Amino acid sequence: MAAMPMTYAGAAEIDVLLEKLVEKGVLTPLEAQIVKDETKTDVAKQISTGTMDTMPSWIQSIKLKGDLRLRYQADEKESDNNLRNRARYRLRFGVYADPHPDLSVGFRLATGEDSISTSTNETMGDNFMKDDIWIDLAYAEYHPASGLYSIIGGKFASKPYLWKTTDLIWDGDINPEGISIHSDYSVNSNVDVFANAGTWFLDEISSQSSHQTDPFIHYVQAGTKVYNDQFSAKAAGIYYGFNNVDNKSLDQKYDLGNSSLPLLDSYSIANDYDSIGASVELAAKELFGGLPLNLDSYMAVFGDYIQNTSDDVDNDQGWMIGAKIGHKKVKKPGTWQMKYMYGRLEENAWPDGYADSDRYGGESNIKGHEVSWQYALKKNVIFGLDYYKVDRLDRELASSDEEQLFQADLVVKF
Numbered sequence: 001m002a003a004m005p006m007t008y009a010g011a012a013e014i015d016v017l018l019e020k021l022v023e024k025g026v027l028t029p030l031e032a033q034i035v036k037d038e039t040k041t042d043v044a045k046q047i048s049t050g051t052m053d054t055m056p057s058w059i060q061s062i063k064l065k066g067d068l069r070l071r072y073q074a075d076e077k078e079s080d081n082n083l084r085n086r087a088r089y090r091l092r093f094g095v096y097a098d099p100h101p102d103l104s105v106g107f108r109l110a111t112g113e114d115s116i117s118t119s120t121n122e123t124m125g126d127n128f129m130k131d132d133i134w135i136d137l138a139y140a141e142y143h144p145a146s147g148l149y150s151i152i153g154g155k156f157a158s159k160p161y162l163w164k165t166t167d168l169i170w171d172g173d174i175n176p177e178g179i180s181i182h183s184d185y186s187v188n189s190n191v192d193v194f195a196n197a198g199t200w201f202l203d204e205i206s207s208q209s210s211h212q213t214d215p216f217i218h219y220v221q222a223g224t225k226v227y228n229d230q231f232s233a234k235a236a237g238i239y240y241g242f243n244n245v246d247n248k249s250l251d252q253k254y255d256l257g258n259s260s261l262p263l264l265d266s267y268s269i270a271n272d273y274d275s276i277g278a279s280v281e282l283a284a285k286e287l288f289g290g291l292p293l294n295l296d297s298y299m300a301v302f303g304d305y306i307q308n309t310s311d312d313v314d315n316d317q318g319w320m321i322g323a324k325i326g327h328k329k330v331k332k333p334g335t336w337q338m339k340y341m342y343g344r345l346e347e348n349a350w351p352d353g354y355a356d357s358d359r360y361g362g363e364s365n366i367k368g369h370e371v372s373w374q375y376a377l378k379k380n381v382i383f384g385l386d387y388y389k390v391d392r393l394d395r396e397l398a399s400s401d402e403e404q405l406f407q408a409d410l411v412v413k414f
Contacts, residue, residue, distance in 0.1 A: 014039055059097075066093035067413040071121070075405040087124040094137060102144050110136035118171035118357035137175055149183040156180070161196050163223060163236055165279050165302035167356035168320040168343050174354060176200040178216070190228055194236075196221040202245065213244040223279075230287075230297075235280040242273045272310040273351055279304050285328070298337075299325040308349050315394075318345035318364070330382055336375040343367070344393060360390045360403055367393050380413040 018032040027035070069090040076083045094108030111122040112134050122131050139154035152161060154177070161180035164170060180198030187193060202215040223236025279302075286297030301323045308316035320343025327335040344367035345355065352363045360366045368390030375383050388405040 061098040063096045064094070065096065065414075066091070067411060069409055069411045071410075072408045073405065075403060078402040088121045089124065090120045090122065092120065092136060102142060104141040104143065106137060106139055106141075107135065108137035109133050112136075116357070117174050118353065118355075118362050120173050148185060149181060151179070151181045153179040161198060162219070162221065162238075163194070163196065163234075163279060164304055165281050166304045166320040166322060166341060166343065167359070168304045168318055168345060169277075169306055169350045169355050171354060171356050171362060173357070190226060192225045192227075194223055194225070215245045216243050217241065218243065230285060232283045233281070234283075236278065238277045238279070240273070240275045240277070242275075246272055272313075273308055274310050275306055275308050275350065277304065277306040298328040299323070304343075306345075306350055313348045315346040315348045315365075318349035319343060320345075330374045330376050331379070333376050333378050336373065338373045339371070341370045346393060358386070358405060358407070359388055365393050366390050382409075382411045382413075384409040384411065 015036065018027065018036060021027045022029055022032050067090075071088040071090070073086045073088055074083055090111055092108055092110040094106055096104065096106035098104050110120045110133070111131060112120045113122060113132070120136065135155065137155055137157065139152055139156040141150060141152040141156070143150035155175050157175055158170065158180075161182045162170070176198075178198060178200040180196065180200075182194070182196050184192060184194035197218075197220045199216055199218045202217060205214050217240055219238060219240045221236055221238040223234065225232060225234040227233070281300055281302040283298070283300035285299075287299065301321070303319065303321040305319045306317070310316075320341055322339060322341035324337055324339040326337035328337075329335065330337050345364045347365040350364060355362045355364070359368065359370065368388060370386070370388050372384065372386040377383055384407075386405075386407040386409070389402070390405075391402040
């Protein structure tokens with residue numbers, strides 16, 4: 001940032017020079033003001049495009065982004081008949097830069113409780129104690145000028161390195177650690193194909209024993225999108241390979257692999273979870289043009305499916321379907337979107353603790369509904385409502401039963 005005083009000094013010198021030219025009658029006051037305005041516009045353009053000579057381009061590329069979410073949450077289980085009320089918040093703040101035209105780096109800090117990977121919520125009410133901040137993102141991304149592929153490593157957001165339509169198995173707050181590659185290609189003006197692959201590390205085994213190998217996941221996904229001006233269809237298949245997870249104790253607040261057990265600081269995974277899955281989305285726009293609804297023409301139906309292909313495992317499937325209508329993006333003032341989803345996740349379909357943490361704590365052996373609505377009050381200010389009604393698939397596997405959860409959110413982006 002040392003280049004900034006040079007920029008201000010240059011502007012001050014230009015002002016003095018223009019004043020002298022006006023005094024000597026070389027320029028009229030109006031002409032001097034025009035030159036001054038054009039200079040300011042040119043400098044602003046250079047800063048925004050990263051072409052300012054007095055400042056390194058990588059500094060000019062730095063972007064600061066963040067958001068604050070205030071939440072009221074109420075949840076109740078059938079057996080308790082006690083409504084639990086909570087006030088919560090989430091704060092995220094990140095710094096992003098492009099030190100080279102084909103290289104991006106970034107990191108983000110976020111709130112969160114007990115370093116749980118599936119939540120960045122902080123619950124209010126600890127007698128005004130200071131709250132924790134965690135590293136939420138820390139990555140480097142290589143994206144060559146050809147645009148055909150990109151590679152990312154570190155701790156990063158899964159999009160676009162994994163395409164999914166729901167949070168059936170991956171909570172939106174999970175940022176995997178490892179390396180991934182994304183590639184897409186336009187076959188023609190109506191058909192795109194894409195592929196994703198990666199290796200994500202689950203835990204690091206500190207034991208010096210040569211028989212201990214770190215658990216990790218590798219995955220491969222391939223898909224296509226067919227579209228025109230009004231309709232689009234997108235589908236993909238995926239394979240997950242879990243490696244070295246059998247009987248391994250992982251660091252997590254959830255018991256993976258058996259939702260009937262209590263929450264633990266560490267646990268042993270009882271099953272393997274090599275899985276195949278599929279995702280699909282059908283969308284349409286401009287269906288209501290000219291009608292009173294005037295929804296900016298967006299509606300879609302979508303779904304995800306997962307099956308554990310490991311031997312000698314039953315109750316091994318999960319799926320979720322849904323629909324949404326409204327505006328494609330809730331961003332501009334007055335835009336909104338409503339979404340409904342229903343899903344079921346059998347006990348051995350996927351490890352506990354990675355799915356949406358608001359849906360029965362991210363556990364398996366569940367089925368249930370979710371309805372949400374979002375509305376942009378102002379630019380970068382969004383109000384939302386979310387309701388879950390979730391029950392056990394088999395109550396004999398666990399004592400817990402139907403749970404209802406309601407959330408009201410106010411999100412401010414900056």
